[in-house]
Amino acid sequence: MSRRVVVTGVGLVSALGIGTEETWQAVRAGRNGIGTITQFDAAEFACRIAGEVKNFDPATYIEKKEIKKMGRFIQFAIAASEYALRGSGLKVDADNAERVGVYIGSGIGGFEVIEREHKNLLQFGPRRISPFFIPATIVNLASGYVSIRTGAKGPNSATATACTTSAHSIGDSFKIIQRDDADVMICGGAEACISPMGIGGFAAMRALSTRNDEPERASRPWDKDRDGFVVGEGAGIVLLEELETARRRGAHIMAEMVGYGMSADAFHVTAPSEDGDGAFRVMRNALRDAKIEPVAIDYINAHGTSTPMGDRIETKAIRRCFGEHAYKVPVSSTKSMTGHLLGGAGGLEAGITVLSIRDQIAPPTMNLDTPDPECDLDYVPNQARKATIRHALTNSFGFGGTNGALIFKRYDE
Secondary structure, three states, X not given: OOOOEEEEEEEEEEOOEEOHHHHHHHHHHOOOOOEEOOOOOOOOOOOOEEEOOOOOOHHHOOOHHHHOOOOHHHHHHHHHHHHXXXXXXXXXXXXXXXXXXXXEEOOOOOHHHHHHHHHHHHHHOHHHOOOOHHHHHOOOHHHHHHHHHHOOOOOEEOOOOHHHHHHHHHHHHHHHHHOOOOOEEEEEEEEOOOOHHHHHHXXXXXXXXXOOOOHHHOOOOOEOOOOOEOEEOEEEEEEEEEHHHHHHOOOOOOEEEEEEEEEEOOOOOOOOOOOOHHHHHHHHHHHHXXXXXXXXXXXXXXXXXXXXXXXXXXXXXXXXHHHHHHHXXXXXXXXXXXXXXXXXXXXXXXXXXXXXXXXXXXXXXXXXXXXXXXXXXXXXXXXXXXXXXXXXXXXXXXXOOEEEEEEEEOOOO
């Protein structure tokens, strides 16, 4: 029998707030973190809005001499990990270090550092490239730095599976603990690509909202007037722990993780298949792993990016997976408030899902004013709702047709 895995800490950094409870209270209140881009001059860009993390001071978490060695996504990962560890009460020491692992991914990594150093190369030549350039940008350095700073000597890895990155990081960590390769995993994802190339690249694909005059109303999953997603930044980290390990140290258990599913669309680089087969199968696989029936799910934190095609197809997949129960389960997209964190999205949304279970609150989908007739589920429009949530599922889907789904449940002794 595989070992039980629980959540004992959540760390969140988002456009809604720096810190877990600050982000969560904003989600509950339906506040919006999307605004006009301030990190660069976006006047000539088709999309000029994003979910920026405001007033983030990396010196709060990192020694000043170390900051310049890290891309912004690494700084977010360190901050979120600190919040998760602080909330869990876990101390990494000589007795447990080899049983504590880190698995933090990023879809894109240090994009803004790549742009800056490329500019240096063109203007000043190769001798002006920073010696910190490579370690500041590569995806696994979020995990690397968190491991170094905490002393965690267990499994150390990272994944880069586009917008499914965090879900895979958390799901793989769940399996690492189940098979007894670690007792604790600090896991999730981080992203920081609100930069000229990041915004410009997605805009060139015509994937982004251009509702520039109403940034807070731009991300509107399932609304008939949605016109694309909004890029967000930040990090979401959960601390997964083997149940008996958590009990022995008297940890507060926030939820239990019980299911993880993966699938591939095997269809197209950026578009899901019209029948939503990949999304259907990943939810089915997570339910199978959790050994529960679809009717057991009480809340779904959906991928819900606010793209015309994606929202419609995810709805279709949920209907196929859950049958009549699809119309009874609350489904919400917190991307309506945070924007889409790409590789960090699944970590942020896993954390929000755990907090939903803790507080028995279904978060709202904001800006859902006129539902798309093809999107006909209960999306918890515009106001959070008290709900009985025993099992909750969260979806992540990424370019390349890579999918992940996680299931958490209310902890029972």
